[in-house]
Amino acid sequence: MQDQICYDNYKNSADWLQSRTKHRPKVAIICGSGLGHLANALESQDAFPYSDIPGFPHCTAPGHAGRLVFGVLRGKSCVCMQGRFHMFEGHSLYKVTFPVRVFKLLGVETLIVTNAAGSLASSYKTGDIMIIRDHINIPGLGGFNPLNGPNDERFGPRFPVMGAAYDKDLRRLAWDLGKKLAISDHVQEGVYCMVGGPNFETIAEARLLQRLGVDAVGMSTVPEVLIASHCGMKVFGLSLITNKVAMDYEDQQVVTQEEVLAVSRKKSHTLQTIIMELVAHLGSSTA
Numbered sequence: 014m015q016d017q018i019c020y021d022n023y024k025n026s027a028d029w030l031q032s033r034t035k036h037r038p039k040v041a042i043i044c045g046s047g048l049g050h051l052a053n054a055l056e057s058q059d060a061f062p063y064s065d066i067p068g069f070p071h072c073t074a075p076g077h078a079g080r081l082v083f084g085v086l087r088g089k090s091c092v093c094m095q096g097r098f099h100m101f102e103g104h105s106l107y108k109v110t111f112p113v114r115v116f117k118l119l120g121v122e123t124l125i126v127t128n129a130a131g132s133l134a135s136s137y138k139t140g141d142i143m144i145i146r147d148h149i150n151i152p153g154l155g156g157f158n159p160l161n162g163p164n165d166e167r168f169g170p171r172f173p174v175m176g177a178a179y180d181k182d183l184r185r186l187a188w189d190l191g192k193k194l195a196i197s198d199h200v201q202e203g204v205y206c207m208v209g210g211p212n213f214e215t216i217a218e219a220r221l222l223q224r225l226g227v228d229a230v231g232m233s234t235v236p237e238v239l240i241a242s243h244c245g246m247k248v249f250g251l252s253l254i255t256n257k258v259a260m261d262y263e264d265q266q267v268v269t270q271e272e273v274l275a276v277s278r279k280k281s282h283t284l285q286t287i288i289m290e291l292v293a294h295l296g297s298s299t300a
């Protein structure tokens with residue numbers, strides 16, 4: 014078993030953070046590629062570079078700053094990961110998801126995940142925002158799962174149910190907020206698929222994923238959602254559609270990392286607005 018992490022390591026990291034910040038967040042937000050700007054909206058910030066926090070891996074992916082920011086967003090205490098860890102960086106899935114269990118020990122109840130993703134649904138446009146309804150875990154189907162190994166019952170059960178991992182009330186709330194903000198033409202709801210990366214999909218892979226019912230594809234998010242759901246957190250996820258995935262050998266569009274980052278930076282404001290509104294409504298009767 015590859016370097017599975019024990020309870021005391023998560024606890025050590027949580028204690029280290031709790032002794033350095035007065036914030037006691039109930040909400041954690043993970044920022045996807047080019048989406049880290051959201052953390053700047055937090056007031057009364059306490060920020061920690063990942064390299065200072067015991068047990069935290071190092072961030073190497075472009076567009077991921079590598080800071081954990083505590084603060085207040087729309088009156089709610091939050092913790093925000095300005096940059097995440099990916100399997101393709103060479104991290105084990107235990108490391109990729111390390112912060113999520115630390116958040117649990119900090120008292121976090123709701124996890125908001127965001128990512129940049131390519132679209133396979135023909136009706137989606139670049140710049141759209143997809144509320145994640147469900148996921149397909151390609152590495153997971155092949156046996157790569159952060160829940161592999163001896164199960165720690167202090168976090169959750171051996172065989173967790175994943176049929177309703179993405180909270181229905183929060184998804185409905187996000188739809189309503191899209192209408193209220195007059196952006197519903199750019200809001201979609203669909204299935205996210207995690208692939209291992211770091212290469213973008215071949216044409217044959219893209220066609221396969223589309224046939225499987227995938228609406229948007231990326232290289233992250235699912236391991237974090239598995240760990241959060243396993244330990245009983247509410248999960249809400251948004252994908253920012255940064256590109257359409259090429260489906261045809263004649264297709265001239267070639268996706269690049271630069272394009273992904275440019276689109277996510279340009280459109281991050283809309284995503285940020287939805288998240289801020291959603292956080293403001295958390296704890297009300299509908300959320």
Ligand SMILES: O=P(O)(O)O[C@H]1O[C@H](CO)[C@@H](O)[C@H]1O
Nearest residue numbers: 045046128129231232233273
């Ligand atoms: O999922 P996030 O972290 O947003 O990053 C996405 O963007 C990168 C590809 O450009 C991949 O890492 C993909 O997963």
